[in-house]
Amino acid sequence: MYLHVEPMDAVLVDFDEQGHVRFADEEWSTPSLQETRALLYAAEKQIATLQELVEALDNAVAPILKA
16 A cells, blocks of 8 residues: 655555554554544545546446447
8 A cells, every 4th residue: 555645745555453554664653643634634535536536437438338
C-alpha cells in the first residue's frame, strides 16, 4: 500500500489491525491524534478519487459492452 499523506508530506506503506502504521523509510509507530486525522483525510480523499476513476472507466466501457 502506498498512500501519500499530503499534510504530513509522508507516504504510508503499511498498517496493522491495532492501528500501528509504517511510513516509508521509518519504523512502525502509533500515530498521534493529528497524524490519525491526516491519515483519515488522505484515505478519504483517495477513496473519492478512486470512486471517480471507477465511474469513469465504467462509463467508458459501457458502450463497448452493449455493442
